[in-house]
Amino acid sequence: MSRKPDYLDELEAEAIHILREVAGQFEKPALLFSGGKDSITLVRLAEKAFRPGKFPFPLVHIDTGHNFEETIQYRDEMVARIGEKLIVGYVQDDIDNGRVVEQKGKNASRNQLQTVTLLNTIAKHEFDACIGGARRDEEKARAKERVFSVRDEFGQWNPKSQRPELWDLYNGKIHKGENVRVFPISNWTELDVWNYIRRENIPLPSIYFAHEREVITRNGQLMAASPFLNMDDEDVVIRKNVRFRTVGDMSCTAAVESYAFEIDDIINEISASNISERGARMDDKVSEAAMEDRKKGGYF
Amino acid sequence: MLKFLTAGSVDDGKSTLIGRLLYDTDSILDDQLEALQRSNRKNDDGTIDLAILTDGLKAEREQGITIDVAYKYFQTDRRKFIIADTPGHIQYTRNMVTGASNAGLAIILIDARKGVIEQTIRHSFLVSLLAIPHVIVCVNKMDMVDYSEEVFDKIVADYKSLISVKLDLKDVQYIPVSALKGDNVCYSSERMYWYKGKNLLDYLETVETHVDEDTNYTRMPVQWVVRPQTDDLHDYRGYAGKVLSGTFKLNDSVTVLPSGFTTTLDRIELFDKRPEEAVAGMSVTLHLKDEIDISRGDILVKSNQPPIVSQLIEADLCWMDTKPLDPTLTYLIQHNSKVTRCRISEVLYKMQINTLEKLYDEEFKLNDIGRIVIKTADPLAFDVYQQNKANGRAILIDSRTNLTVGALMFRAAAE
Numbered sequence: 001m002s003r004k005p006d007y008l009d010e011l012e013a014e015a016i017h018i019l020r021e022v023a024g025q026f027e028k029p030a031l032l033f034s035g036g037k038d039s040i041t042l043v044r045l046a047e048k049a050f051r052p053g054k055f056p057f058p059l060v061h062i063d064t065g066h067n068f069e070e071t072i073q074y075r076d077e078m079v080a081r082i083g084e085k086l087i088v089g090y091v092q093d094d095i096d097n098g099r100v101v102e103q104k105g106k107n108a109s110r111n112q113l114q115t116v117t118l119l120n121t122i123a124k125h126e127f128d129a130c131i132g133g134a135r136r137d138e139e140k141a142r143a144k145e146r147v148f149s150v151r152d153e154f155g156q157w158n159p160k161s162q163r164p165e166l167w168d169l170y171n172g173k174i175h176k177g178e179n180v181r182v183f184p185i186s187n188w189t190e191l192d193v194w195n196y197i198r199r200e201n202i203p204l205p206s207i208y209f210a211h212e213r214e215v216i217t218r219n220g221q222l223m224a225a226s227p228f229l230n231m232d233d234e235d236v237v238i239r240k241n242v243r244f245r246t247v248g249d250m251s252c253t254a255a256v257e258s259y260a261f262e263i264d265d266i267i268n269e270i271s272a273s274n275i276s277e278r279g280a281r282m283d284d285k286v287s288e289a290a291m292e293d294r295k296k297g298g299y300f
Numbered sequence: 301m302l303k304f305l306t307a308g309s310v311d312d313g314k315s316t317l318i319g320r321l322l323y324d325t326d327s328i329l330d331d332q333l334e335a336l337q338r339s340n341r342k343n344d345d346g347t348i349d350l351a352i353l354t355d356g357l358k359a360e361r362e363q364g365i366t367i368d369v370a371y372k373y374f375q376t377d378r379r380k381f382i383i384a385d386t387p388g389h390i391q392y393t394r395n396m397v398t399g400a401s402n403a404g405l406a407i408i409l410i411d412a413r414k415g416v417i418e419q420t421i422r423h424s425f426l427v428s429l430l431a432i433p434h435v436i437v438c439v440n441k442m443d444m445v446d447y448s449e450e451v452f453d454k455i456v457a458d459y460k461s462l463i464s465v466k467l468d469l470k471d472v473q474y475i476p477v478s479a480l481k482g483d484n485v486c487y488s489s490e491r492m493y494w495y496k497g498k499n500l501l502d503y504l505e506t507v508e509t510h511v512d513e514d515t516n517y518t519r520m521p522v523q524w525v526v527r528p529q530t531d532d533l534h535d536y537r538g539y540a541g542k543v544l545s546g547t548f549k550l551n552d553s554v555t556v557l558p559s560g561f562t563t564t565l566d567r568i569e570l571f572d573k574r575p576e577e578a579v580a581g582m583s584v585t586l587h588l589k590d591e592i593d594i595s596r597g598d599i600l601v602k603s604n605q606p607p608i609v610s611q612l613i614e615a616d617l618c619w620m621d622t623k624p625l626d627p628t629l630t631y632l633i634q635h636n637s638k639v640t641r642c643r644i645s646e647v648l649y650k651m652q653i654n655t656l657e658k659l660y661d662e663e664f665k666l667n668d669i670g671r672i673v674i675k676t677a678d679p680l681a682f683d684v685y686q687q688n689k690a691n692g693r694a695i696l697i698d699s700r701t702n703l704t705v706g707a708l709m710f711r712a713a714a715e
Contacts, residue, residue: 007301007380009581009582010301010581011301012583013542013581013582013583014583016542016583017523017541017542017583020523020524020540020541020583021523021637023523023524024523024524024596024637047571048570048571048583049524049540049583050524050526050540051526051571052526052528052533052536053526053527053528054528056524136371136373137372137373140370143370143371143372144369144370144371163703163704164394164395164397164398164620164704164707165398165704166397166398166401166693166695166704166707167401167402167693168402168542169634169635169636169693169694169695171634171695171697171702171703171704173632173697173699173702174702175702186371187371187373187382189373189375191375192380
């Protein structure tokens, strides 16, 4: 048992430490669960941090209504298996009550709208800390974000006035109305997450693995054909073997052609790939500062 | 895994050096390179400006400077690396201290044309203050001085005389590089045939990083008490935390501080595993033989390795807030999982960090560093930072603004 900890052990221990700090420092934390591999990894880390006790926080899912079916099925099975509480905030509710307006046009997506639902859900349940699966290697604005990232009462991130974050001492003190976004896997890369999932044998939604699916080509990317995508006569539906590297909405997550049916195949594929993970996210392509601008507005 | 810090300013080619490390280790992916090509910042000879890879915020790209700490990740066959890219300007000293706090190694950049200057002294002082165990002095822009061995030797000699007199740095290596052209970064330079040492990447990949496990400072602060209180786990009571330093073994005699109760380590849990020892860096749950009142903020230590317990502590302070330190005010101090009230009872001196002279004016303003005495409401169980970093540091929080306003490195119990 006295083998030296390898780097996955180090990353795991750091993340568990952060989760326990959240439990110790906040009154009403929540874990934001998207159904993606990063938040699935967070759930495993929370089990390691708190079992045999219950999680000191519920899981919160912001449901855009444009999900992959497989994600929702996975979510419900997982919640049943681990026996923890799930709270769902529906973007559709905010569309119905007029708080947000659905985007129009060919590239319409609900990605932007979910920020409003997220902030409403935080306010309604008075969450003071929201744990998320964002990683610093995903995008360069995220590279600057703290592990404990304070948001003002409008949910805004202010990159210029972030608190210094020293050693492993996380300052979670906030005023009423503010909340903290906490990122326990900040220091993990995409490959680290996959290696960890393999090591821990964590089940994943099937869309991460290669499967045959109807897709269309949009702006050079493969998008899953679905009722949520505004399609017209120019869009040609074809069948391809694909998988998804990140799991967001069906309308903003592009597929990659792939024959990676097993986790080992995926790890080989990523190691050899020359395209970054968020290269398949239409939401980041808008401008060089797309992520920074969305984060300032309250996005994850 | 190695976390390292790069200290230097844009003018020294710091961002270019990091860009070069990422580029030559194939850590930049096609779509990121494409984004670089789209950008209109280019070097004079039309090649991609690698510096742009590291500037994450809009304001930084506009001004061409690094304001905040950015973290960059890359991996080679031998090791995973985390780079803390920190600003070099004096007005961002607090950001450099932040980046330095978790670093196992520091790269100090010197412009070959300028040699050892004020900012070199400042950066080296901060590296020594934060007790970063390994230092690499990269003499950069060697291409601008015709790859001259004499220039390099002179800078090395100047630097050695600086640290021998004024600073406490242990392992220091010197490497002549050109980040722009790639000499001695990931590939050894033929143009500097006279340099026989390792190139930068080689050194980063092989430097010994394992420390702390065999120290005489076995510590675990309690973060959370696991108490399921279900029928079948009615008596379960586990103390969850991360081992800061040292090694806990089953049946060790363990003391809880500050209460001072002593008991025996009964079981170590790591989720579904029951290891026989818990080493530095592991997040575990400990079970003790006796039922003792223990809660978050307490610290478990090996009984024969007691830390210092005191309410009056001498410490180095780096002030990080735009509001100056107010000695009449009560602040919060966070030491591991423990938070208590405190006051700065005495300012012993401040450091002029460009010249390393002591100053005796009382006011601590943003980025000021010096020695103070702090008085805490509850006693803290700590170690001297230079001996056991993991249990020798704390942060100060202003309870009016909730901001982190100071970094503390403990030196001793004060009289």
